[in-house]
Amino acid sequence: MNAPSRFEDADPGIRTEQPRARAVGQSLVEFAVFVPVLLLVLLMAVDFGRVYLGWVNLTNVARIGANFAAQNPDAWQGGGNAAVQTRYRQLMAFDAQEINCTLPTPLPAPTFVDSSYSVGSRVRVDLDCSFGLMTPFLTNIVGDGAGNVSVRSSATFTIRFGSLDIGVIGGSVPGPTPSPTPVPTPSPTPTVAPTATPPGMTPDPATPTPAPPAISFYGESTSTDASGGGPPGSVDENMIVGLPGLTVTFRNTTTGPQGNCTWAFGDSGTATSCGNTVSHTYNARGLYTVTLTVDGFSLARTNYVLVGCKVPAFSGVRLNAALGAWTTEGFSSSNFSSLPGSGNYKIGYQSLAGGLVNPPGGCDGAAVQVGP
Numbered sequence: 001m002n003a004p005s006r007f008e009d010a011d012p013g014i015r016t017e018q019p020r021a022r023a024v025g026q027s028l029v030e031f032a033v034f035v036p037v038l039l040l041v042l043l044m045a046v047d048f049g050r051v052y053l054g055w056v057n058l059t060n061v062a063r064i065g066a067n068f069a070a071q072n073p074d075a076w077q078g079g080g081n082a083a084v085q086t087r088y089r090q091l092m093a094f095d096a097q098e099i100n101c102t103l104p105t106p107l108p109a110p111t112f113v114d115s116s117y118s119v120g121s122r123v124r125v126d127l128d129c130s131f132g133l134m135t136p137f138l139t140n141i142v143g144d145g146a147g148n149v150s151v152r153s154s155a156t157f158t159i160r161f162g163s164l165d166i167g168v169i170g171g172s173v174p175g176p177t178p179s180p181t182p183v184p185t186p187s188p189t190p191t192v193a194p195t196a197t198p199p200g201m202t203p204d205p206a207t208p209t210p211a212p213p214a215i216s217f218y219g220e221s222t223s224t225d226a227s228g229g230g231p232p233g234s235v236d237e238n239m240i241v242g243l244p245g246l247t248v249t250f251r252n253t254t255t256g257p258q259g260n261c262t263w264a265f266g267d268s269g270t271a272t273s274c275g276n277t278v279s280h281t282y283n284a285r286g287l288y289t290v291t292l293t294v295d296g297f298s299l300a301r302t303n304y305v306l307v308g309c310k311v312p313a314f315s316g317v318r319l320n321a322a323l324g325a326w327t328t329e330g331f332s333s334s335n336f337s338s339l340p341g342s343g344n345y346k347i348g349y350q351s352l353a354g355g356l357v358n359p360p361g362g363c364d365g366a367a368v369q370v371g372p
Contacts, residue, residue, distance in 0.1 A: 047133045050100055055151050056348040057099045058129050060315050062155035064353040065092045065125040069110035070157035073117040074235055076109065081235050085109070087227065091355050095313055101129040101151070117159065124156040213256030215299040217292050219248040225310060225357050241306045241358050247281045248305060254294055264291040266305065282307045285330055285363055309363040313354025314347040314370050322347060322370055330363045339371030348372055 068088050069076070075084035089107045096103055104127075113122040131149045219240055220229045226242035228235075231251075240248055250263065252274065261274035266288030271278050274294070282288065285307045291300040309330040314322050319338055326336045339349070349371040352359050359366040 051131050051149060051151060053348075054099050054101045054129060054131055055153060057096070057315055058101070058127055058151060058153040059155065060313075060350070060354065061092050061096045061099070062125045062127045062153050063157075064095055064355055065107070065110060065127075066123055066155040066157040067353045067356060069123045069125065070159045072235060073112070073121075073123065073159050076112065077117045084227075084235050095315070095354055098316060099129065101131045103127065103129055113156065119159055121159045122156055123159055124154055126152065126154045128152050211256060212297050213254050213258055213294045215292055215294050215297055216253045216255075217250055217290075217299070217301075218253065219250045219290065219304065221246060221248045223247050225355075227357070229304075238301075239304060239306055241308060242282070243310055243357065244283050244285060244307055245281065246305070246307050247279060249277055249279045250290065250292075251277050252292065254292070257295070259295045262293045264293075266290055285309065306358060308358035309366070311350075311352045311354055311356040311359055311366070311368065314350045315354065317347050318344050319347060319370070320344050326368065331366055331368075332364060335361075335365070335367035337367070337369045339369065341372035345372040 065088060068091055072081075072084050072088070075081040075088070088110075092107050108126065111124045111126065113124055129151050131151060133149060218229060218231055218237070221240055221242055223242050223246050226240065226246055228237070229240035229248070230237050240246075252261070254261075258274040261272065263271040263273070263278055263280075265271075265280045265282075267282060267284065267286070269280055271280065282305060287303050288305040288307070289300055289302045290304045291298055311331075312325040312329055314325070317325065319341070322338070323333060323336050327333050347370045351369040352366065361367065
C-alpha cells in the first residue's frame with residue numbers, strides 16, 4: 001500500500017475547519033463594529049424623545065399661565081397684585097413638576113400683547129426650558145456645545161375679564177350700569193302708645209331714635225385653589241371661588257351698636273355671633289348667598305360663594321383613565337371627548353388647561369377634548 005502523500009490528508013474522515021473559523025471571526029468583528037453604532041442611535045432617539053415630551057408639557061404649562069392671566073389681567077395693571085401673581089406662578093409650577101428640564105426661576109410674567117388690560121385684548125406667556133442631553137456625540141453638535149438644548153413654547157389667550165375700551169357694542173345699546181351698594185332695610189318698628197303727660201307739665205321734646213348699624217362684611221379663604229373675596233378693592237372681591245371643603249372666614253366690619261347678630265351662609269348653615277370673625281366650611285358644590293342680620297337690619301351678598309370643579313391635568317395620563325378623572329372632579333361624562341390616536345395612548349393635549357377652577361360652563365356645562 002502506498003503511503004499518503006504529504007499533500008493529502010492522512011485520514012480522509014478529517015476535514016479542515018479553517019474556512020468556518022474565518023467566517024466566525026469576521027462575524028464577531030462586524031458585530032463589534034455594529035453594536036456601538038446601534039447603541040448610539042438608540043440613545044439619540046431617547047434624547048430626542050425626552051426633548052419632544054418636555055416640549056409638549058412645556059406648552060401645557062404656558063397655556064395654564066396665559067389662561068389665568070386672561071382671567072386676572074388687573075393683577076399686572078398699575079401697581080399689580082402680588083397675591084394673584086404668586087397664584088399664577090404656583091399653578092404653572094404645579095403642572096411643571098413632571099417636566100425633565102430646567103425652567104427659569106422665577107417663572108416669567110405674562111406679556112400683554114396690545115399693552116392693554118381690557119376685554120378682547122391678548123395676553124401671551126413665553127417659556128424657555130433647558131434640557132440636558134445624555135448622548136456624548138450629540139452634546140458636541142447640538143445646543144450650546146455643553147449638552148444643553150433650549151426649547152421655547154408660547155401660548156396666547158384673549159382677555160375675558162375687565163372693561164371694554166371700544167365703547168358701546170353695536171352702537172346703540174348702553175353699557176351695563178354698576179349695581180348700587182346694598183343699603184340695609186330696617187324692619188318695621190312697632191308703634192309705642194304715648195305716655196300721658198301729668199297735668200301741669202310740658203311734654204319733653206321727641207327723644208332721638210338711635211341710628212341703625214351700618215352693616216358690612218366680607219369673606220376670604222386660604223383653602224387650596226380658592227380665590228376672590230377680600231376687603232373692598234381686592235381683585236374679584238364680589239365672589240369667592242373654591243372647591244368642596246372650602247373654608248371661608250367672614251369678617252364683620254359693621255359699625256354702630258350690635259346687640260344680636262345672625263349669619264346665614266346660604267347652605268342651611270347659620271351662626272349667631274357679633275365677633276370680628278366667623279368661619280364656615282362649604283362641602284357641596286353650588287352658588288351661595290350670605291346674609292348678616294344685626295338687630296333686625298340685614299345685608300345680603302348675593303351669589304357670594306361659588307363651590308365649583310377643577311379641571312384635571314391629563315398630561316401623561318392614559319386615555320382609558322381620563323374619563324374617570326374628569327367625572328371624579330364633578331364634570332359631566334357627556335362633555336368629555338377624545339381625538340383619534342394609537343390605542344390607549346398617553347395624553348399630550350387638552351382643550352382646557354389642567355388645574356383651572358370653575359372653567360367656562362361650570363361643573364355641568366364645561367367641556368374638554370383630549371388628544372395624543
